[in-house]
Amino acid sequence: MTAPSPDPARARGGDGDPPYLRIAADIRRQIATGALRPGDRVPSARQITRDWGVAVATATKALAALRQAGLTTVVPGVGTVVSGAPTxxxxxxxxxxxxxxxxxxxxxxxxxxxxxxxxxxxxxxxxxxxxxxxxxxxxxxxxxxxxxxxxxxAPLPPNPPAGWRLRLEIAGRRLWTLFRRHPWLAPTLSLTRPQPSTNGAKYLEWVLSALDGTPLSLHDRMYVHLMLFGYVRGLATTLEPEAQAERETGITGNEWMDAGFGDAALPPDVPFFEQLVAMEDFELDVDRLFDFGLSRLLDGLAVFITRTPRSAPRP
Structure with a gap:
């Protein structure tokens, strides 16, 4: 069900309440009268911003007030909906x-x-x-x-395939899938002070054992893990800020670039950058970027493993 169109003047009116409380009160009235029923989506922050003519922060506060009152709840993949009957x-x-x-x-x-x-x-x-x-x-x-x-x-296969490269590729892709599913996860994990997660330790063990049969010492294996984890995590740290920017602006990163980088003026003497901006078929696809980077990382690691003697001393 779609909520009735609001009167933006009410959000800017002079009845003494802050705009976010007046917006929340209007949605509350729609819930009370049955215009919005349990399970119906309430207007998103972007829709409130557009329909009421207020800032995103004001819209967000209005939605937060409704949640705190127990009138709405967040359903993943759906959005904010009217709560069901109290239990x-x-x-x-x-x-x-x-x-x-x-x-x-x-x-x-x-x-x-x-x-x-x-x-x-x-x-x-x-x-x-x-x-x-x-x-x-x-x-x-x-x-x-x-x-x-x-x-x-997202557990790793209990019976991994043969070959270190395929195993590490599986580990990297599984981690990327996990970060895509939970954009908050990558920036929450620490590289230098890792949280003592049981299942995280099982992931580490799987990666270290993936290098069985290579001449790499346990010391080198740990650096391989950190290199792989650091690459995937580093790229994935862009996911949550981008999701937040899309929620606030209503446009994707590529749409923002197509619009001229937010109408920013190009710096002087950047001919290649100017050609890139003028291209109509370039799209920044983070999944494609991940694939490209993972392949190059494994290519370089293959050279390192080939050149490492079996009796290599620990550095």
Whole structure:
């Protein structure tokens, strides 16, 4: 169901309430009168921005106010919808940590990692924050369980194929798929201070064992893992900011570039860049970029493995 068109003047009116509260009140009235029913999508932040003539931040605050009031909820892949009929809130006895982690992950997938906090997750579950903290004591603990659940959702093959290159390619592609599924995951993971995730450690073990039969020492194998992980993670850190930019602007990165890089003036003496801007068939496809980079990385590693003697000393 589509919500009735609002009157932008009400958002800018002079009734004393901030614009975001007036927008929230209008949507609340639509819910109360049945114009918006349980399960119906409410206007997105982009739609509110367009229809009410307000800033994205104002639209976001209006939607947050509705969620905090328990009138709406976020459904991954759908958006913000009207909540169903109120039910008895779950008790600490009936709640599981897996349920908490699932809600937190869904929030991060739909709204970005900044939306996740123990207080927000507790509100989505309809419980007190103190109740949630009995199962997930801290925000760091919640993040760790989110990371672990994400890796558990994409296990590597228990019986890997022969050959180090194919195994590493599988590992890299599995990691890229995981980051595409959860754009918040890549920037959340630390390269230099890795979180002690059980399933993350299993991924590391799989990659290290993929180099069995090569002359590489355990020391070198670890550097191969870090190189592969660093490449995939580095490229994937662009995914969440891009998703946020699309939510706020309503256009993709390629559409932004086609529009002249936000109407920015080109710097002088950049002939190749000027030719690139003028090209009509160039599209920045991150999946294609990932494929290109992964192949070149494995090409270089093949040369290194070939040139490494079996008795190579540890550096």
């Amino acid at each position: 008895a809130p779950p008790t600490a006895r009936g709640l599981t940590r897996a349920e908490i982690v699932t809600v937190a992950t869904n929030l991060a997938d739909a709204e970005g990692f900044a939306a996740v906090s123990p207080r927000r997750v507790a509100a989505e579950l309809g419980i007190a924050t103190a109740t949630l903290r009995r199962l997930v004591p801290s925000e760091d603990d919640l993040i760790l369980h989110m990371i672990d659940a994400a890796f558990a959702s």
